[in-house]
Each structure stands twice: as structure tokens, then as C-alpha cells.
Amino acid sequence: QSGSVAANPEQYDESYLCPVQVGGQTLNLDFDTGSADLWVFSTLTPASESTGHAKYNPKTSGKAKSGYTWNISYGDNSGASGTVYADKVVVGGVTATSQAVEAATSVSTQFMQDTDNDGLLGLAFSTINTVQPQQQTTFFDTVKGTLAKKLFTVDLKAGTAGTYDFGYIDNSKYSGTITYVPVKTTNGFWEFTAGAATANNRSLGSVGDAIADTGTTLMYLPTAVTSAYYAQISGSTNSADAGGYIFPCDADVPDFHIAIGGKSFTVPGEYINFTPADNSGEQCFGGIQPNTGIGFTILGDVFLKAMFVVFDQTTSAPRLGFAAQ
Ligand SMILES: C[C@H]1CC[C@H](NC(=O)Cn2ccnc2)CC1
Numbered sequence: 474q475s476g477s478v479a480a481n482p483e484q485y486d487e488s489y490l491c492p493v494q495v496g497g498q499t500l501n502l503d504f505d506t507g508s509a510d511l512w513v514f515s516t517l518t519p520a521s522e523s524t525g526h527a528k529y530n531p532k533t534s535g536k537a538k539s540g541y542t543w544n545i546s547y548g549d550n551s552g553a554s555g556t557v558y559a560d561k562v563v564v565g566g567v568t569a570t571s572q573a574v575e576a577a578t579s580v581s582t583q584f585m586q587d588t589d590n591d592g593l594l595g596l597a598f599s600t601i602n603t604v605q606p607q608q609q610t611t612f613f614d615t616v617k618g619t620l621a622k623k624l625f626t627v628d629l630k631a632g633t634a635g636t637y638d639f640g641y642i643d644n645s646k647y648s649g650t651i652t653y654v655p656v657k658t659t660n661g662f663w664e665f666t667a668g669a670a671t672a673n674n675r676s677l678g679s680v681g682d683a684i685a686d687t688g689t690t691l692m693y694l695p696t697a698v699t700s701a702y703y704a705q706i707s708g709s710t711n712s713a714d715a716g717g718y719i720f721p722c723d724a725d726v727p728d729f730h731i732a733i734g735g736k737s738f739t740v741p742g743e744y745i746n747f748t749p750a751d752n753s754g755e756q757c758f759g760g761i762q763p764n765t766g767i768g769f770t771i772l773g774d775v776f777l778k779a780m781f782v783v784f785d786q787t788t789s790a791p792r793l794g795f796a797a798q
Pocket residue numbers: 505507508547548549550551688689690693767771
């Protein structure tokens with residue numbers, strides 16, 4: 474089988490939500506290549522934490538995996554936990570007849586407050602799924618044996634709906650050629666080595682170890698690369714108050730170029746002029762921030778919405794394919 478689902482941007486492209494049928498009920502989920510749990514707001518989530526969200530009711534068709542629990546925390550200190558059911562999950566017409574559906578019994582305030590978000594659908598490697606006592610597979614791992622090709626593609630867009638395609642590559646969605654790089658799976662991420670970064674034809678240094686993460690909004694780059702980039706934006710500062718680099722909203726923000734697999738890819742400066750940093754709208758928050766304390770680079774939505782990316786498990790060695798949109 475194969476299929477395609479829309480990826481609808483939230484305000485400022487902060488995250489992208491996709492309609493998914495869970496036990497016959499449609500929920501809007503944040504597809505996250507940086508984690509491996511499919512969890513949903515549910516009738517088991519306290520009303521005080523779930524008003525405004527669509528909820529999965531396991532009573533209608535779910536089969537409890539009694540004694541199975543899950544508990545996840547993300548890099549931004551958000552998190553959720555709960556119990557586990559097996560149920561039918563359909564994404565863009567691709568059907569998992571019995572997928573582990575992790576029903577939330579508790580969610581953190583960040584999830585409580587984003588009422589458009591009804592849960593997450595993890596697309597990292599199942600080795601980092603949090604279900605106990607028996608780890609479960611991601612939606613992709615559950616269905617991949619039934620897909621025309623064991624791959625999915627990500628085509629996020631700036632300010633408009635993109636797509637996640639499963640089982641095929643739509644050649645109309647990218648320009649030029651797809652450049653493939655090997656993936657290191659030991660941390661459970663779609664992890665690879667990126668190369669040199671440049672802006673205004675000046676070297677910013679090498680990016681190095683990086684993950685492709687649809688669940689993260691911004692780009693978190695090595696501190697040396699980040700500071701060299703903002704040195705080219707007059708009036709930019711790394712503001713503890715704002716929580717990162719900011720600059721005047723009318724500044725000239727240079728395009729960011731990154732080498733992957735020997736090819737250069739461009740993130741337009743306008744994507745890096747990300748959001749107003751305060752209510753005055755005078756200062757704007759940068760789409761590139763330092764990866765301090767993370768230990769690797771995270772190429773999130775600011776990067777991905779300039780790209781067409783193939784998450785490929787067609788062979789025993791997973792690989793990532795990158796093309797310009
Ligand atoms: C400092 C960075 C901050 C952002 C972090 N990303 C995430 O937490 C991704 N995510 C998944 C679910 N909710 C959020 C990565 C570290």
C-alpha cells in the first residue's frame with residue numbers, strides 16, 4: 474500500500490499537524506521524526522488537561538494492552554504518560570490494522586495549551602519507543618512491510634500545507650536530484666553527518682553530527698556556527714531574556730547554506746526571521762539557535778520546509794535523501 478496525508482502548519486509554522494484516523498476517530502497529530510511513540514489525548518485524559526482537544530475513546534474499538542504503560546519527555550521539557558491500546562490507525566489511506574495507541578492519562582502544560590494538537594505520531598526508530606514492559610513499533614515500522622517501498626517522504630512548507638507520503642517518492646515534489654547520506658541509528662534518530670555552513674559567501678564552520686527532526690520547530694546548530702551566522706546580522710544579540718538570538722525585524726537576514734552529501738542546500742533568510750520576539754514587534758527571534766547542551770545539531774522545521782526529504786529503510790542500511798523543494 475501507499476498514501477499521502479496533508480501536513481498543516483500551525484501559526485508561525487511552529488509545528489505541523491496531520492489528520493489521522495485512530496479507531497475510526499479523526500485526530501490531528503504532530504508527526505515527529507525525533508521520537509517513536511504514537512500517543513493521543515483520550516477519554517482517559519483529565520478534562521482539566523484535555524478541553525479543546527479531540528480525544529481517542531478506546532472503549533469504541535481499542536483492545537487494552539493491560540499493564541502496558543508509557544512515559545515520554547521531550548527536549549523542550551514537555552511530556553506525557555499513560556496506558557496502551559491496540560487499534561486500527563489510518564494515515565493518508567495507509568492502514569495499520571493493529572497499532573500501539575498510547576492513550577494519555579497525563580500531559581504537560583505545553584500540550585494542554587496547544588488545543589490544535591491532539592497528540593504525536595513518532596517516526597524515529599522504534600528502539601526509543603517508551604512503552605513498558607514491552608517496547609512497541611512506530612506506525613511506519615508497523616506498516617513498512619506492507620508499503621510499496623519501505624520509505625516515507627517529508628515535504629513541509631512555509632505557511633501552507635505540505636505532505637507526508639508513505640511508500641513512494643513523488644518526483645514532482647522536488648527540484649534537481651536527491652542526494653543520499655548514510656544514517657546512524659544507534660541513538661534511535663535519523664542521524665547523519667552534515668558538512669560546511671556558509672552565509673554571504675563566508676564560511677561559518679562545519680555543522681557535523683545532525684538529526685532530521687520534524688518535531689522540532691527551529692534549527693539548533695553548533696555555537697561557533699550560530700555566532701558566526703549572527704555576526705552577519707547587525708543589531709543581533711543572544712538575549713537570555715528572549716531565550717536566544719534576536720535581531721531587529723527589519724534586519725537583512727542572510728540565506729543559510731549547508732553542505733550535505735557534497736551538495737549545497739539553502740534555507741532562505743526569511744525562514745530564519747522567525748517570529749516577533751516581543752509584543753512591540755521590533756525585535757524578531759531567530760530560526761537558528763545554538764545547540765548548547767544538546768550534543769548534536771537538530772535540523773527542525775525551519776530547515777525542513779526548504780527541503781524534500783526521503784526517510785529510507787528500503788535496505789538494511791537506513792539512509793536519508795535530500796533535495797531542494
Ligand atoms: C533545545 C531544543 C528545544 C526543542 C527540543 N525539541 C523537542 O522537544 C521536540 N518536541 C517533540 C515534542 N514536543 C517537542 C529539542 C531541544
